[in-house]
Amino acid sequence: xxxxxxxxxxxxxxxxxxxxxxxxxxxxxxxxxxxxxxxxxxxxxxxxxxxxxxxxxxxxxxxxxxxxxxxxxxxxxxxxxxxxxxxxxxxxxxxxxxxxxxxxxxxxxxxxxxxxxxxxxxxxxxxxxxxxxxxxxxxxxxxxxxxxxxxxxxxxxxxxxxxxxxxxxxxxxxxxxxxxxxxxxxxxxxxxxxxxxxxxxxxxxxxxxxxxxxxxxxxxxxxxxxxxxxxxxxxxxxxxxxxxxxxxxxxxxxxxxxxxxxxxxxxxxxxxxxxxxxxxxxxxxxxxxxxxxxxxxxxxxxxxxxxxxxxxxxxxxxxxxxxxxxxxxxxxxxxxxxxxxxxxxxxxxxxxxxxxxxxxxxxxxxxxxxxxxxxxxx
Numbered sequence: 001x002x003x004x005x006x007x008x009x010x011x012x013x014x015x016x017x018x019x020x021x022x023x024x025x026x027x028x029x030x031x032x033x034x035x036x037x038x039x040x041x042x043x044x045x046x047x048x049x050x051x052x053x054x055x056x057x058x059x060x061x062x063x064x065x066x067x068x069x070x071x072x073x074x075x076x077x078x079x080x081x082x083x084x085x086x087x088x089x090x091x092x093x094x095x096x097x098x099x100x101x102x103x104x105x106x107x108x109x110x111x112x113x114x115x116x117x118x119x120x121x122x123x124x125x126x127x128x129x130x131x132x133x134x135x136x137x138x139x140x141x142x143x144x145x146x147x148x149x150x151x152x153x154x155x156x157x158x159x160x161x162x163x164x165x166x167x168x169x170x171x172x173x174x175x176x177x178x179x180x181x182x183x184x185x186x187x188x189x190x191x192x193x194x195x196x197x198x199x200x201x202x203x204x205x206x207x208x209x210x211x212x213x214x215x216x217x218x219x220x221x222x223x224x225x226x227x228x229x230x231x232x233x234x235x236x237x238x239x240x241x242x243x244x245x246x247x248x249x250x251x252x253x254x255x256x257x258x259x260x261x262x263x264x265x266x267x268x269x270x271x272x273x274x275x276x277x278x279x280x281x282x283x284x285x286x287x288x289x290x291x292x293x294x295x296x297x298x299x300x301x302x303x304x305x306x307x308x309x310x311x312x313x314x315x316x317x318x319x320x321x322x323x324x325x326x327x328x329x330x331x332x333x334x335x336x337x338x339x340x341x342x343x344x345x346x347x348x349x350x351x352x353x354x355x356x357x358x359x360x361x362x363x364x365x366x367x368x369x370x371x372x373x374x375x376x377x378x
Contacts, residue, residue: 010042028363084109112148118293156314177366178299185305194281207282213245224335279304325353
């Protein structure tokens with residue numbers, strides 16, 4: 001069976017959530033006779049011959065520029081006409097224009113497309129004035145029944161697809177997965193050694209991992225840590241791992257670090273090829289995001305045994321049971337209180353609950369679910 005992964009913004013270890021998730025999913029192993037190919041528009045895509053049988057760069061797709069999208073789609077249509085017959089199924093990431101149109105074109109060539117939906121209303125709500133004028137979301141809603149299947153990563157996303165009129169038989173509830181061999185708990189001595197290796201202090205450590213943007217609200221977390229250090233007199237550190245996404249949130253965080261003299265308490269790591277080490281060197285994970293599908297970082301943190309502080313949103317509520325394997329937070333004061341309550345806590349019972357939860361989300365199990373759906377519905 002030949003599967004084409006349609007990942008407009010690439011698939012690998014760079015910080016595009018759906019692409020990371022798909023890469024790690026297929027990296028975890030494939031059944032005999034199954035090959036995965038990658039088609040994308042990410043100019044800096046790395047080669048992953050151990051995962052993808054071949055990689056096809058269509059055109060340089062710049063996410064925020066309509067001209068590049070049009071050029072991409074023009075080249076895509078010609079590429080599909082020439083190559084579609086080589087594949088048995090297409091695993092499409094997203095439901096925006098650069099994903100939906102190709103999915104429809106594959107379907108017209110007789111190749112079933114399965115679109116992974118990673119956020120509520122993805123591609124089905126008008127996102128901009130131009131989108132409204134062109135009726136792009138309306139076009140997708142009117143033609144959505146032409147798609148063979150939809151992969152919903154959370155209960156809330158599944159419900160939203162049903163509300164849009166998609167046949168329940170076409171919706172497959174499959175969460176994101178995590179490599180539980182790579183992301184796993186470590187003992188106290190290893191944690192201490194990792195802190196030394198990563199140039200972190202050996203103090204209580206909170207971690208945030210992901211693209212830094214207002215949507216994920218890491219500045220609120222930084223403010224909470226500032227208050228914990230300055231007002232509550234706690235010697236703790238916050239490690240933020242991820243690239244700048246909007247040129248706003250990270251600037252605010254850096255200004256806070258400078259004005260409050262918090263250089264030893266708030267550390268920013270732009271990129272790491274070994275994020276597991278940062279999780280394993282930490283004590284708590286926090287994701288105070290406004291919206292998610294199902295966070296890869298949350299799965300990774302939990303797989304490393306970390307209690308998670310999350311806003312009660314789509315995806316996060318599927319994973320976190322408040323007070324049992326993590327905590328819900330809604331604002332800065334919630335974060336402050338939970339950190340204070342847990343800084344000297346014994347996490348034995350909570351870690352047992354965390355690991356019991358994460359067993360359901362191993363990449364191997366999730367990968368098999370995908371392959372079975374492609375085989376059964378292709």
